[in-house]
Amino acid sequence: MKDKEKDPLENVRAFLKGFFGAFKQNSTEYLEFELRELENVFALTLMGAFVGIPSPPTTLVIRILPHMTRELYVMQRRVVDMDDVLGELAGMFEIT
Amino acid sequence: MREFFLPKKGYRVVFFIGKGGVGKTTSSAAAAAALAERGYRTLIVSLDPAHNLGDVLMVGLKDKPKKIAENLYAAELDMEKLIKTYLKHLEESMKHTYRYLTVINLEKYFEVLSYSPGIEEYATLEAVREILANGDDWDVIIFDTPPTGLTLRVLALPKISLIWTDKLIEIRKAILDRRAAIANIHGEQEFTVEGEKIKLPTREQDDAVMKELKSYREEVAFVEGVITDPEKTSVVTVMNPEMLPLYETERAYKSLKKFKVPFNMIVMNKVLELRTEVPELKAKIKAQERVLGEVGRKFKGIEVVKIPIFAEEPRGLERLRTLGGTIVGE
Secondary structure, eight states, rough: OOHHHHHHHHHHHHHHHHHHHHHHHHHHHHHHHHHHHHHHHHHHTTTTTGSSOOOOOOHHHHGGGGGGGHHHHHHHHHHHHHHHHHHHHHHHOOOO | OGGGGOOSSSOOOEEEEEEESSSHHHHHHHHHHHHHHOOEEEEEEESSSSSSSHHHHHHHOOOSSSETTEEOOOOOOOHHHHHHHHHHHHHHHHHHHOOOGGGGGGHHHHHHHHHHHTTHHHHHHHHHHHHHHHHGGOOOEEEEEEEEHHHHHHHHHHHHHHHHHHHHHHHHHHHHHHHHHHHHOOOEEEETTEEEEEEEOSTTOOHHHHHHHHHHHHHHHHHHHHHOTTTEEEEEEOSSSEEEEEEEEEEHHHHHHHTTTOOOOOEEEEOOSSSSOGGHHHHHHHHHHHHHHHHHHHHOOOEEEEEESSSSSOOOOHHHHHHHHHOOOO
């Protein structure tokens, strides 16, 4: 009986947590997108040789590369996503 | 002695530049020998991948300074070795840090890097930087450089590198700002790769990339500071009295001006001066005179030293010292 009395409060708490959680998520969604793009640009600028754009000083690239795990990962993911851009477009225009 | 050979602020750096085959190595070795003779602790370094400094000095040279005579030390940089050492170092530190990166075929990237355009210039710059960082060991450091094109690019690199680094620092700051903002709301952010958790740095002092960017900037700014300081650096151009070297010298003059590197003197090498008239050489002498006239007109205020053509190339210390005396001034 006592347990049942506690239930509504817990539900409210859970609701509020979810509500604010979602709110927090929304609030940083744009920032996260921006961050990802910046990380991608940063990696791409350093490793431009991969896509045929001039790179910054090779010495600098060599020195920074070992610390670039995150950025390389993001860049790689963006490249994979880019493949999907065509797929998405095809889907949108119902080209199958 | 000419003022721009004298060490004023600790040490003096002199670059001998010019077209291939005009006599840069001989002139620079001569100047080095003359300076050493006058009591200045002199180091001459050949940056030219096709070394012949050792041939001129008639000794075998390596990439570490070797004593040739009292106060005179010489070295020939091994570019290939330098590039290989760089890449080896990188490869090891990468393998040690992140094994998973082999996924994106990084080994191939190293291969590309060792042949990538510009790597030689950067390796040269890095070697120059290292020598300048220990500049206080010497009174005068003379660089015998590769042909003009490559040297000009090397001398332009610090400025270009600074532009790149500043841009990258700007992007990095934006990344860290956004990371900090997200961490404020969601708490510390982690990034998992192959089961290993890495904390994402949000502050400049914690970010290894930012630290590297800033220390690189400092190093490049140091080189830039030295080579644009007329009290520390001088550039001597060696040319022959012919039209093509004249054009090249003109281009070098303009480029150096653009990058604010001092241009101090022209060594006019292999000038024909005949006591008796030789009809077969009349046209040649006329052509040389025309170039000499042009030089006087185009490079106003720049000192020109004429070196006559010798029956045989001046090799060995004694002959170099005499020739060097003409270059550095009595």
